[in-house]
Amino acid sequence: MLDVTDLHAYYGKSHILQGVNLNIKEGEIVALLGRNGVGRSTTCKAVMGEVPPKGSVKFKGQEIAGLKAFEVANLGIGYVPENRDIFPGLTTRQNLILGLKPGQKDGAGRWSMQNMFDMFSNLKERADVEASVLSGGEQQMLTMCRTLMGDPDLIMIDEPTEGLSPQMTQKVAELLQEIAKRGISTLLVEQKLAIALDIAHRVYVMGHGQVVFEGTPQELRERDDVRKEWLEV
Numbered sequence: 001m002l003d004v005t006d007l008h009a010y011y012g013k014s015h016i017l018q019g020v021n022l023n024i025k026e027g028e029i030v031a032l033l034g035r036n037g038v039g040r041s042t043t044c045k046a047v048m049g050e051v052p053p054k055g056s057v058k059f060k061g062q063e064i065a066g067l068k069a070f071e072v073a074n075l076g077i078g079y080v081p082e083n084r085d086i087f088p089g090l091t092t093r094q095n096l097i098l099g100l101k102p103g104q105k106d107g108a109g110r111w112s113m114q115n116m117f118d119m120f121s122n123l124k125e126r127a128d129v130e131a132s133v134l135s136g137g138e139q140q141m142l143t144m145c146r147t148l149m150g151d152p153d154l155i156m157i158d159e160p161t162e163g164l165s166p167q168m169t170q171k172v173a174e175l176l177q178e179i180a181k182r183g184i185s186t187l188l189v190e191q192k193l194a195i196a197l198d199i200a201h202r203v204y205v206m207g208h209g210q211v212v213f214e215g216t217p218q219e220l221r222e223r224d225d226v227r228k229e230w231l232e233v
């Protein structure tokens with residue numbers, strides 16, 4: 001589904017991504033782990049075309065490095081950035097509708113507004129109030145649901161559980177599993193190792209702008225050295 005090869009990215013003169021290699025298969029949840037500042041978010045932005053990528057990014061076999069973010073989105077990659085970028089002055093329902101692609105009708109894709117309301121009663125109860133009054137966790141849900149409304153084949157989600165209560169974190173984990181069940185691939189950037197190990201099929205650990213470990217959750221559990229050197233603070 002996604003094949004990233006020798007990906008480099010720069011902010012000005014800072015060489016942030018220094019040859020990232022990773023791939024995600026259909027329906028796979030892949031976690032991207034690493035300490036603060038190693039380039040996890042930059043990896044998502046480079047795939048999305050929000051930061052100019054150098055190297056190869058192939059999506060369903062097509063080279064997408066060099067495309068604009070909206071073009072990448074239209075090809076079927078959804079992106080939920082770290083900051084919950086809802087439209088605060090619009091209602092929950094209006095926010096969800098904005099997730100549809102141009103010309104796409106609600107319910108035409110794998111997800112409908114009703115689906116979202118069935119899964120998340122909080123959103124249903126607040127369907128017609130301004131999104132600005134939602135809690136942080138509800139806004140996080142809304143951002144994820146809005147992205148899914150566009151029916152992506154791959155979704156990249158950057159730290160979805162940050163600052164959430166254990167109960168909301170559980171809800172996010174359930175949504176991630178539901179996404180995989182529907183055959184959608186996920187790149188999950190996550191700080192909480194326990195969640196990542198619980199729900200990911202495969203794990204990449206980043207350090208200094210490169211992938212320093214690749215394996216299954218079980219393999220990472222067995223690698224104290226990798227966790228000590230690259231993950232624990």
Ligand SMILES: Nc1ncnc2c1ncn2[C@@H]1O[C@H](COP(=O)(O)OP(=O)(O)OP(=O)(O)O)[C@@H](O)[C@H]1O
Nearest residue numbers: 011014016034035036037038039040041042043082
């Ligand atoms: N817009 C920017 N301009 C300049 N430098 C940036 C910019 N965004 C990020 N950086 C730098 O690039 C490096 C990688 O940032 P990135 O956001 O990818 O980290 P991360 O792994 O997502 O970590 P975290 O989310 O915990 O900050 C950091 O050193 C950061 O300071």
Ligand SMILES: [Mg+2]
Nearest residue numbers: 040041042082
């Ligand atoms: Mg980040």
